[in-house]
Amino acid sequence: MSSVPEITAAPGAGQVPPDAEAVRAEVGAGTVEPAALTALTSLQLLRRLDSGPRGLTEAQAEERLARCGENTVPSWRPVSWPRRFLGALRDPFTTVLLCLGLVSAAVASWGTACVIMTLVVVSCALRSGGEHQAGRAMAALQELVATTATVQRRSAADAPPQLRELPVDQLVVGDVVRLGPGDLVPADVRLLRANGLTVHQAALTGESAPVPKRAVDAPPGTDQDAPEPPHMCFQGSSVATGSGTGLVVATGADTRFAAAYRGPARRRGETAFDRSVHGIAWTLIRFMLLTPPLVLMANAALRGRGLETLPFAVAVAVGLTPEMLPVIVTTALARGASLLARTSGVIVKRLPALHDLGAIDVLCLDKTGTLTQDRPVVVRSAGPDGAPDPDVLHWAAVNSFWTIELAELPVPDALDEAVLTAADARGTDPLEYEGIAALPFDPMVRMSTAVIRRPGRHGTHTLVVKGAVEDVLERCGRLLTGGGGGETALDEAARERLLRCAAEEADGGFRLLAVARGDRRPRLGGYTDGDVRGLTFLGFVALSDELAPSAADALRVLTERQVAVKVLTGDHPGTAARACRDLGLPPGEVVTAGRLAGLEGPALAEAVGAATVVARCTAQDKARIVAALRADGHTTGFLGDGVNDLPALQAADVGICPRGAVPVAREGADVVLAEKDLTAIERAITAGRHASGNIAAYLRITLSSNLGNVIAMLAAGLLLPFLPMLPAQVLVQNLCFDAAQLSLAFDRPTVGAARRPAVLRPRVFLRFITGFGLINAVADLATFGVLAFVAHATPGTDSPTMFHAGWFTENLLTQGMVMLLLRTGRRAAEGRVVGPVHLAVTGLAVVGLLLPVSPVAPLLAMSAPPPLYYLLLSAVLTLYGAALAFARMRYARRESGEGVPDGSPERSAEHALVGGQNA
Numbered sequence: 001m002s003s004v005p006e007i008t009a010a011p012g013a014g015q016v017p018p019d020a021e022a023v024r025a026e027v028g029a030g031t032v033e034p035a036a037l038t039a040l041t042s043l044q045l046l047r048r049l050d051s052g053p054r055g056l057t058e059a060q061a062e063e064r065l066a067r068c069g070e071n072t073v074p075s076w077r078p079v080s081w082p083r084r085f086l087g088a089l090r091d092p093f094t095t096v097l098l099c100l101g102l103v104s105a106a107v108a109s110w111g112t113a114c115v116i117m118t119l120v121v122v123s124c125a126l127r128s129g130g131e132h133q134a135g136r137a138m139a140a141l142q143e144l145v146a147t148t149a150t151v152q153r154r155s156a157a158d159a160p161p162q163l164r165e166l167p168v169d170q171l172v173v174g175d176v177v178r179l180g181p182g183d184l185v186p187a188d189v190r191l192l193r194a195n196g197l198t199v200h201q202a203a204l205t206g207e208s209a210p211v212p213k214r215a216v217d218a219p220p221g222t223d224q225d226a227p228e229p230p231h232m233c234f235q236g237s238s239v240a241t242g243s244g245t246g247l248v249v250a251t252g253a254d255t256r257f258a259a260a261y262r263g264p265a266r267r268r269g270e271t272a273f274d275r276s277v278h279g280i281a282w283t284l285i286r287f288m289l290l291t292p293p294l295v296l297m298a299n300a301a302l303r304g305r306g307l308e309t310l311p312f313a314v315a316v317a318v319g320l321t322p323e324m325l326p327v328i329v330t331t332a333l334a335r336g337a338s339l340l341a342r343t344s345g346v347i348v349k350r351l352p353a354l355h356d357l358g359a360i361d362v363l364c365l366d367k368t369g370t371l372t373q374d375r376p377v378v379v380r381s382a383g384p385d386g387a388p389d390p391d392v393l394h395w396a397a398v399n400s401f402w403t404i405e406l407a408e409l410p411v412p413d414a415l416d417e418a419v420l421t422a423a424d425a426r427g428t429d430p431l432e433y434e435g436i437a438a439l440p441f442d443p444m445v446r447m448s449t450a451v452i453r454r455p456g457r458h459g460t461h462t463l464v465v466k467g468a469v470e471d472v473l474e475r476c477g478r479l480l481t482g483g484g485g486g487e488t489a490l491d492e493a494a495r496e497r498l499l500r501c502a503a504e505e506a507d508g509g510f511r512l513l514a515v516a517r518g519d520r521r522p523r524l525g526g527y528t529d530g531d532v533r534g535l536t537f538l539g540f541v542a543l544s545d546e547l548a549p550s551a552a553d554a555l556r557v558l559t560e561r562q563v564a565v566k567v568l569t570g571d572h573p574g575t576a577a578r579a580c581r582d583l584g585l586p587p588g589e590v591v592t593a594g595r596l597a598g599l600e601g602p603a604l605a606e607a608v609g610a611a612t613v614v615a616r617c618t619a620q621d622k623a624r625i626v627a628a629l630r631a632d633g634h635t636t637g638f639l640g641d642g643v644n645d646l647p648a649l650q651a652a653d654v655g656i657c658p659r660g661a662v663p664v665a666r667e668g669a670d671v672v673l674a675e676k677d678l679t680a681i682e683r684a685i686t687a688g689r690h691a692s693g694n695i696a697a698y699l700r701i702t703l704s705s706n707l708g709n710v711i712a713m714l715a716a717g718l719l720l721p722f723l724p725m726l727p728a729q730v731l732v733q734n735l736c737f738d739a740a741q742l743s744l745a746f747d748r749p750t751v752g753a754a755r756r757p758a759v760l761r762p763r764v765f766l767r768f769i770t771g772f773g774l775i776n777a778v779a780d781l782a783t784f785g786v787l788a789f790v791a792h793a794t795p796g797t798d799s800p801t802m803f804h805a806g807w808f809t810e811n812l813l814t815q816g817m818v819m820l821l822l823r824t825g826r827r828a829a830e831g832r833v834v835g836p837v838h839l840a841v842t843g844l845a846v847v848g849l850l851l852p853v854s855p856v857a858p859l860l861a862m863s864a865p866p867p868l869y870y871l872l873l874s875a876v877l878t879l880y881g882a883a884l885a886f887a888r889m890r891y892a893r894r895e896s897g898e899g900v901p902d903g904s905p906e907r908s909a910e911h912a913l914v915g916g917q918n919a
């Protein structure tokens with residue numbers, strides 16, 4: 001990796017600043033012509049933008065902000081309610097309903113068309129209202145984790161510049177900003193200074209490897225005219241390594257990112273949410289589209305009817321539609337997310353991520369700061385022979401001091417701080433050397449280098465290197481011997497011995513830094529990674545890092561909840577394995593990323609499946625492993641906080657980071673924890689499983705009863721000389737169902753609902769609802785039998801109106817029973833709580849029993865059935881309830897594994913289905 005020591009902007013000689021009006025117009029418009037960005041020298045550009053190397057004054061910045069507006073990408077501004085309503089119309093269910101409405105209107109079936117339109121409007125209004133509310137709540141939550149930029153400003157023209165953290169949206173053209181590892185580039189920036197700076201700009205160019213950047217002041221015509229000029233950093237990219245200072249040249253809608261932005265900020269491919277909820281929705285839509293032709297064919301074949309059955313066929317398809325699904329999904333997820341934020345400080349930035357949290361069956365996490373506290377303390381330093389040697393710590397501290405100093409790192413690394421604290425206590429003074437250049441820590445090469453000049457050695461530069469043992473040893477050709485400063489060649493045997501020695505230290509749980517040094521002739525150009533060769537190995541510094549207090553408990557609970565934990569770390573395998581063992585997580589086979597290098601796809605997933613720890617991972621290794629696990633069918637979460645965690649955060653179904661993570665990780669994650677505390681993840685996973693459980697309950701209940709109704713409608717359509725249900729009745733019944741089913745989004749789930757990953761698998765799910773739908777159909781058909789008997793036994797009651805009323809009552813009552821018996825919510829054994837579902841079911845029963853006997857009944861073409869009907873109906877309902885309870889018990893038993901071998905697809909299918917009902 002190349003790096004260049006600081007290059008400072010050269011003066012823009014001979015350039016006349018434009019007149020003040022022109023500057024104001026240009027800055028006011030928030031634009032500078034692209035050619036000026038690359039063609040002018042830094043100083044010319046600073047003048048052009050009426051700024052300076054010391055930054056803007058607060059007054060200038062305020063005036064520009066008022067004139068140009070905030071620095072936000074236009075497409076990320078809040079969506080208005082009417083736009084949300086129109087957006088809801090694009091939902092696939094709504095589209096199918098609209099098509100069915102058009103078909104009805106085309107055959108002049110106005111009643112059915114009106115019913116369909118009412119359903120569409122009600123569900124779109126509820127959905128867009130819910131989304132609007134959820135969007136506002138999410139925006140408020142996201143404010144809590146909003147990214148800031150380090151900006152250099154002055155309180156007055158003659159005041160000294162001060163660095164301060166500012167919300168990114170407050171930046172204006174002409175601001176001078178500082179960039180450090182893990183920072184998001186907050187606007188389009190022309191670099192004034194850079195040190196070892198590399199940026200990830202995949203969001204703009206698709207290139208995954210970090211790209212080196214440097215300040216360039218040469219005249220135009222060189223590589224600065226390239227599409228990706230090396231001295232420009234664009235909004236949407238992030239700092240991988242090094243540091244820089246830059247001038248903001250474009251903000252908001254004028255940035256290159258805003259121009260290129262189309263659609264969501266990142267596309268991570270199909271997530272667990274897409275696979276389950278969307279998968280089920282599309283399967284249902286196929287069924288809905290198939291239904292009308294099937295009904296037409298059945299009527300033609302069995303009753304010789306023609307196209308006149310089309311409105312009825314359409315009504316049957318509408319009956320299958322779970323039109324409230326989007327509303328329930330949004331409500332359940334939004335409610336879960338806001339509860340989680342209130343009770344645990346966990347912020348879910350993307351609503352479907354809450355569902356995906358509930359479906360996680362593999363959680364990958366880094367070690368440092370997650371399993372450990374990331375508060376390293378130096379315990380000893382030793383020479384190559386293992387004997388204590390304070391000199392090794394001395395050189396490590398010289399490296400830390402000068403890399404922090406020269407690279408202008410805004411936040412020093414915890415290891416550097418620990419080394420400096422320990423060396424300070426022993427009287428090391430790095431200022432006795434002169435700092436020349438620095439290659440800050442790069443997680444790809446796993447080392448940092450400081451170039452210094454030692455007192456009295458004018459013709460020599462000394463490279464002081466510290467980093468991971470294997471990597472530093474690779475750059476060493478010699479070895480320090482004894483205390484007298486003698487050196488010897490580093491042969492293979494010595495290398496093996498040193499690696500063994502390091503492994504022993506790591507097995508003790510220590511983090512290790514290897515330290516090396518090498519003298520060079522001074523060079524004029526900048527130092528690069530290629531110069532770090534032929535060093536002399538000085539020894540090791542060992543550091544301890546206490547385990548995180550809550551980690552052991554959280555790991556145990558995660559295991560109980562059937563979440564497999566994988567530790568993907570950049571650290572030594574021994575250190576990581578020891579941390580796992582001490583936390584009660586058996587490390588199993590410990591592999592290094594190097595050993596997985598040649599593996600891809602299923603082979604990689606299998607190798608990782610057998611291991612708990614994968615050590616010496618780079619950022620790309622972590623992402624590759626997460627992607628392979630996902631491709632293998634796992635719903636994968638990734639928890640990380642460092643700059644080297646970003647690709648994995650984006651590759652996972654759910655990227656999770658703590659609030660203290662580097663800005664780029666916070667931006668890339670879907671879920672932000674208040675603390676880097678594993679117990680918070682466990683609570684978040686539980687909340688996700690509860691929300692998914694309620695969505696699954698809605699689907700189970702709605703689809704089982706809808707399917708039952710459709711089968712009954714088909715049978716009645718073939719058997720009866722009149723329509724089994726009129727459009728107005730379909731409408732009232734559906735509206736009652738919809739209102740009642742909303743309560744499922746607020747249901748309180750059982751303890752058991754969180755025991756295993758909540759996955760909805762479309763095929764298995766459909767098998768489940770077919771079973772329960774058939775029971776419902778049998779109940780409906782039995783009701784028809786009862787109605788026929790009552791009509792026969794009670795003279796004067798054989799009218800369609802009595803049939804309509806009788807079936808209406810039965811439908812609402814059976815719907816209520818299904819809701820009580822198939823929901824995920826609290827069972828009687830867990831407490832006698834009257835929840836929203838109980839209230840909704842009571843409402844359904846009241847409407848079902850009273851409406852047909854009320855004065856409204858004639859308006860809906862209903863007439864009250866005789867008492868005999870109610871008597872017989874109670875018998876039907878009792879049998880129906882018993883059948884439902886029995887079927888559910890059987891499913892629950894199969895879910896707990898009786899008769900189904902462990903690990904069989906059928907067993908996991910049952911998990912998916914009855915997820916959490918069995919308390």
Ligand SMILES: Nc1ncnc2c1ncn2[C@@H]1O[C@H](COP(=O)(O)OP(=O)(O)OP(=O)(O)O)[C@@H](O)[C@H]1O
Nearest residue numbers: 366367368413441443446448466467468569570571
């Ligand atoms: N500031 C630093 N200077 C020099 N070497 C470092 C520095 N920080 C880490 N290292 C070395 O690089 C190795 C890998 O560090 P990296 O930051 O990739 O992973 P980590 O923080 O140890 O683990 P995790 O991936 O679990 O957060 C460390 O084991 C250490 O030897």
